[in-house]
Amino acid sequence: MPTVRYLPAGQVVRVExxxxxxDAALDAGIGLYHTCGGNASCSTCRVIVREGQAQLSVMEAVEAQVLDAFDLRPPYRLACQALVLGGDIVVEIPGRERAPRPNKTPPLPEGAV
Ligand code: FES
Known part of the structure; x- marks a missing residue:
């Protein structure tokens, strides 16, 4: 079973x-911003991949576009888009001087999709 180690605290999580x-971080109770709810539109879930880049899913165009909008390049990845394929991974959760702005987008009406 692969593991993800989250720096700087160093928590190690076994994942499927x-x-x-x-999701691996949230399931383990590790705080990781995700303002857009994992929809690849906010970049607040950004992490720096320190080890195991090849053990993650290939970056899709939507993820690359979001990172590019914030002038971020690999080893940055969006944690909501990077899937653990196998092997062990080490990611760093970058520090922030302040929390990101809250998502002020109103929720969709019931039944709308
Ligand atoms: S949670 Fe918003 S881009 Fe990942």
Whole structure:
């Protein structure tokens, strides 16, 4: 079973292959911002991949576009889009001077999709 180690605290989480780096963190109670709810539109879930880049899913165009909008390049990844394929991974949750703005987008009406 692969593991993800989250720096700087160093928590190690055993994960099922196919889970996102974000979901693995949240399942383990590790705080990781995810303002857009994991929809690849806010970049607040950004992490720096320190080890195991090849053990993550290939970056899709939507993720690359979001990172590019914030002038971020690999080793940055969006934790909500990077899926653990196998092997062990080390990611760093970058520090922030302040919390990101809250998502002020109103929720969709019931039944709308
Ligand atoms: S949670 Fe918003 S981009 Fe990942």
């Amino acid at each position: 292959p196919g889970i996102s780096v974000l």
